[in-house]
Amino acid sequence: KAGVTQTPRYLIKTRGQQVTLSCSPISGHRSVSWYQQTPGQGLQFLFEYFSETQRNKGNFPGRFSGRQFSNSRSEMNVSTLELGDSALYLCASRTGQGHNEQFFGPGTRLTVL
């Protein structure tokens, strides 16, 4: 099976712009979660989607949003970018049931100038 893929791998944006990141989960996985990773804060949970519905949400401002499509692919959007949004954004998928582990993509490195 192909792993979790994320596009693009690298992005450079300027303050005030918006960005959309994409994640394709492992085939058959219906849950997609997004995390922000920074050196100071570690891994912070953004949100989880399951069968096109947001199932969980972390403590991030409304500038961060996401969605999931019927094929389980997911996108996250960050509007009005701030310097502090520079981070590695990780997507993870799992079947969505039980206590099974998540499988992570390689991440999208976002730099905000």
Added chain:
Amino acid sequence: AQSVAQPEDQVNVAEGNPLTVKCTYSVSGNPYLFWYVQYPNRGLQFLLKYITGDNLVKGSYGFEAEFNKSQTSFHLKKPSALVSDSALYFCAVRVMNSGNTPLVFGKGTRLSVIA
């Protein structure tokens, strides 16, 4: 609320020596515990998990972890470290309540294995 603590930001160990990466957790209810490893410029890779049953869990690449309920710990161990084990290690916990709750990660421990 659930939380995970990895008390050491950095662990250094000589190649061939045993290694331990520490993790303690705090949850209301039964914990489900995970270890992940991250190599440079890569996403996280699953190593092992504890759900129920035997307190000693064996995982990928020769790693194992011991669940200790009384000490609320889930330390990662390996009998003989390799230079290639050098990476960032994350402990994570989930509590299963009425629905699926997200994984909560520790801040990570950087392991350096010195030849």
